[in-house]
Amino acid sequence: MMKTFSDSNSESLITTYQKDNMLSKLFEVFSITAEGSYVYLCNIKEDFSRWSKDAVDFFGLPNEYMYNAGSIWEKHIHPNDRKKYHQEIDSIFNGTSRNHNMKYRAKNKDGLYVLCSCRGIVFNDENNEPAYFAGTITNYSYKSNIDSITSLxxxxxxxxxxxxxxxxxxxxxxxxxxxxxxxxxxxxxxxxxxxxxxxxxxxxxxxxxxxxxxxxxxxxxxxxxxxxxxxxxxxxxxxxxxxxxxxxxxxxxxxxxxxxxxxxxxxxxxxxxxxxxxxxxxxxxxxxxxxxxxxxxxKDDLNSNINERLEQLNTIRNSIADNFKGFFLCYQPIVDSKTTKLTGVEALIRWKNDTYGLVPPNNFIPILEKDSSFSQLGDWILKTAMSDMQPLLLDYPDLEVNINLSYTQLEKNDFVENIEKIISQTNFPKKNLCLEITERCRLLDTDLLRNFTEVLSKQNIKFALDDFGTGFSSFNVLKNIKIDIIKIDRDFVKNILTSKSDKIIVNSISKLCKEFEFDLCIEGIETPEIMDFLRKIYVTNFQGYLFSKPLTKEEFYKKYSV
Missing domain, CATH: 3.30.70.270 (Reverse transcriptase/Diguanylate cyclase domain)
Incomplete structure (x- = not known):
């Protein structure tokens, strides 16, 4: 099992490390002579390291002292550079190499990749056995703050x-x-x-x-x-x-x-x-x-005080870095259109703060989705939703858990790998997962969307096209991407009893879904009259306040646990 900094013997090892004059002096000498680079010093036998405080702060590492620092650091390295780095570190620890020298891209605490070069050597203890691995990491974003093309x-x-x-x-x-x-x-x-x-x-x-x-x-x-x-x-x-x-x-x-x-x-x-x-x-x-x-x-039309809005967004952004403080998920049931029995659930992000209270997601998601740190929140949503809903699968083995994707997640080269890792960590059945592609995601390159949907669909993961009909790209995505479910937004439903245009649009989408053999989920069902009207057309699932508002995990368990 991988050791962590919280292990019971960590404090004693730190104390030993600090009392060991040789180690302390070595680290201090390295720090002085490194000329602005970060220093690391690792006890190979214990796989226990000390890293420069500047590196810890810049890259968002857990501590100056770390067990298994190589594996922790590997998560910061760009996916395209990770394999070579892994091979290099393995060769150090299995004794086949005594030198390390490579360049790679590493992600800082703000989610931005910076170019680094890492050099290190292995040196022996008094018994002439490999004991310590020490070296420096040079951060070229510090070395070069000038753009090479424009000189700005x-x-x-x-x-x-x-x-x-x-x-x-x-x-x-x-x-x-x-x-x-x-x-x-x-x-x-x-x-x-x-x-x-x-x-x-x-x-x-x-x-x-x-x-x-x-x-x-x-x-x-x-x-x-x-x-x-x-x-x-x-x-x-x-x-x-x-x-x-x-x-x-x-x-x-x-x-x-x-x-x-x-x-x-x-x-x-x-x-x-x-x-x-x-x-x-x-x-x-x-x-x-x-x-x-x-x-x-x-500006924000919902809030005329622009700088108050900026402060709010700043607090929300910082909350992501602060272990997702104030964020929580609510879950809205999806029911069978004929029986109204539970068939699925959609995970919905919420954020609450003592100063601002409960902030609606539409106030921050569209803007912060463009922030590099947002992919971390997306991963947290995936992991939390899978963990929260897994116990319900005992009562509802076919329950589909719908989770919205952000285009910040989809743009990352390791998106598929990341999804698979989270599924493995939570032990969540792939057949119960449905990933929702939102309107903003459709602005991404079509080939990119097609590639990851094809890979994950082969693993029985479903895909839903959310807010269908609200954007110009809906039909283009439908033509080129593997989709299982179409979701119609409530804007087309709330006036459907009186609006001729809404009736025509919804009926047309229903016929299209039937022809293509897509499931059709209609959102925004708030009255029995709307539900009864929509049951006359092809529709597989309903979602809306008629059945339930979004519920906390505890409320959802109480209402739906058998």
Whole structure:
């Protein structure tokens, strides 16, 4: 069994470690001579290590002192680099190698991968047996905070600069090139780099403040200003749009650039840089995909106080890092359309806080879904829902547990591997799992969606297409992706007794499902009259307040346990 830091003999080993003059001096010498790199020192026989406090803080490791540090660290390494790393560490511990030297990408506590190089050697004890493995890890995000293409500060520099300080008083803008992928494909990689350099130089010339311009991911650039109001930035953006659409010279080529942009003013001292960037990306996404490039100022229609909203989102984001503090799941039953007997359950995320009370998921999910840390919350939802519902399978062996996916999860290279790992950890039957693809997930590449649905479908995991008909991509997904269940949103149901258009739409979807032999679940059933009306068409399942509101785990057990 893998040891953990909480094992009973950990404290004594730490004490021994600290009292061992040789180990302590070695670690201190390494720390002094490492020149900014992280230091690690491992007792091979006990597989007990000490790591630099800076590494613990930057990567979100459990402690300075760790059992099985190699396995803990492996979880932070990019999936594409993990196999080689595993082989290297195995060779150290089985005695076939005495040196370690490789580069890999490792995930920091904010969910971002940074390039690292790791070097280490094995040295012997007084009996000439391998006893200690020691070395350094160099974090290139610290070594290189300058973007190599544009020579601007990069995203690591942005987050480092505002790790312990506030963006208070800044107007923060995000600009990006929406047609860059097309231009890059037509003219090639070298011209693509020239486009980025030309665009960055154009922004620098307009704002005349290189110290407060950062190149973020892809074609996104952030500009910080204390001299410009939101109205000033809006006026500047409109002029930028006209100039760039008319074309700018990239070498000898005159190329039109189409841009998107977003902006917010930070008047709160407690809002972190990650929260600001996440909110800007949400508004930028709206600019590109919904507003044809119009400038979007971050706001929330449900809350007119923008900075109070930012503080709320900042608290929710920090709650993810704080062991998902305040998050819990509720479960809404799904019933057979003819008998109303329980056939399934949908897991629904909730968040509660002493300051803000119970915050509806629609207030934070669409925005925080764009945050790199959100995939951690998605994994927590999967694991919690499977663990919570597993005891009910004794009474309902065919119960389907529906869990919503976020596109942040789906974008990760190790998504399928991660699902399989969580299923293994919870020992949850794959045939009882149904993964719901939401409207936001449909914006992902079709090939990506097809690949993971095909792999997991072969393992008897089902897929549901949620909110069918609410987005332009519904039929495209239906055409190309393996789907088992269609779910109709309550917006098409609440007025169905009086709305001719809703009747036509729902009836058409019902016929389509019957032809394709999909199950059809209709959400938002709130009255017996609506239920009776919908029973006249092809439908397999109902979900809604007529049968039950979302329940806590305890309430659900009480109502449905046999």
């Amino acid at each position: 500060n990069n995203l690591y520099c942005f987050f480092d600069n505002f790790r312990n300080s506030s963006l208070y008083g800044y107007t923060v803008s995000l600009f990006g090139i929406s047609n860059f992928a097309d231009l890059n494909n037509i003219y090639g990689y070298d011209v693509g780099n020239q486009i980025l350099r030309t665009f960055s130089e154009y922004i620098e010339k307009i704002f005349n403040n290189i110290d407060h311009i950062y190149r973020m991911e892809g074609t996104k650039f952030i500009v910080l200003s204390k001299d410009h109001t939101i109205q000033d930035i809006t006026d500047i953006y409109e002029k930028m749009q006209v100039t760039l659409r008319n074309g700018i010279y990239v070498g000898k080529l005159k190329l039109p650039l189409f841009i998107g942009g977003s902006c917010l003013y930070v008047s709160s001292k407690t809002v972190g840089a990650h929260t600001v960037y996440t909110c800007l990306k949400d508004s930028y996404h709206e600019s590109i995909h919904l507003r044809q490039g119009d400038f979007v100022i971050f």
